[in-house]
Amino acid sequence: MANVLILGAHGHIAQLAEKQLLRETDHHLTLFLRNAKRLTVSDPTRETVIDGDATNQKEVAAALTGVDVVYANLGGKNIEAQAKSVVAAMDQVGVKRLIWISTLGIYDEVPGAFGQWNHQMLDGGYLETYAAAAKVIEHSDLAYTIIRPAWLSDKAVVSYETTEKGQPFKGTEVSRRSIADLVVKLINHPSEAVGHSLGVNQPNTDGAKPSFY
Numbered sequence: 001m002a003n004v005l006i007l008g009a010h011g012h013i014a015q016l017a018e019k020q021l022l023r024e025t026d027h028h029l030t031l032f033l034r035n036a037k038r039l040t041v042s043d044p045t046r047e048t049v050i051d052g053d054a055t056n057q058k059e060v061a062a063a064l065t066g067v068d069v070v071y072a073n074l075g076g077k078n079i080e081a082q083a084k085s086v087v088a089a090m091d092q093v094g095v096k097r098l099i100w101i102s103t104l105g106i107y108d109e110v111p112g113a114f115g116q117w118n119h120q121m122l123d124g125g126y127l128e129t130y131a132a133a134a135k136v137i138e139h140s141d142l143a144y145t146i147i148r149p150a151w152l153s154d155k156a157v158v159s160y161e162t163t164e165k166g167q168p169f170k171g172t173e174v175s176r177r178s179i180a181d182l183v184v185k186l187i188n189h190p191s192e193a194v195g196h197s198l199g200v201n202q203p204n205t206d207g208a209k210p211s212f213y
Helices: 012-024 057-063 079-093 112-122 126-138 176-188
Strands: 003-007 028-033 047-051 069-072 097-101 143-149 151-153 161-164 173-175 196-201
Touching: 003 012, 012 028, 012 176, 028 057, 047 057, 057 079, 069 079, 069 176, 079 097, 079 126, 097 126, 097 176, 112 126, 126 143, 143 176, 151 176, 173 176, 173 196, 176 196
Parallel strands: 003 028, 003 069, 028 047, 069 097, 097 143, 143 196, 151 173
Antiparallel strands: 161 196
């Protein structure tokens, strides 16, 4: 049994991972989010909800007591500030394992027509801020895994493959259920993919853009 802190627990992927963790493991989950009233706890015996702001190092550090693994499902224009706060809080408390959700394209690793389309869609503040946040994580001394999903779908399928930093990104899309499944696997096997930045896509989804565009 592990104690898992989920930052940004109201996010769609985070809620899918939460349900899977409750269903398949005996881990205790601490759910950290702004405006905690938005979240309904499924199992009060295994879940603790904390209302907090990920840019507030003090609040994040307080939530880290007794935690083994941090899963950060954060977003927004201030994602770099959130990354700095999370790293500082984890260093302060001495928690090392971090699973960090980012996005495809932060290394300009998406090839071809899809890469051009991805830049057109995400340049101008999104890719730049997520790339800056990833640098904060990579320059830390944490045992991190960065996850770079393809464009996200709500398909009821779990099917994915990964690429490493420095390799061309594959595919155009991936389901949120697939990303949640990868997160759960990393929580259950925390020594895997440490120091890696993983691109994640559904196989055989190559093209100029995702199928839903």
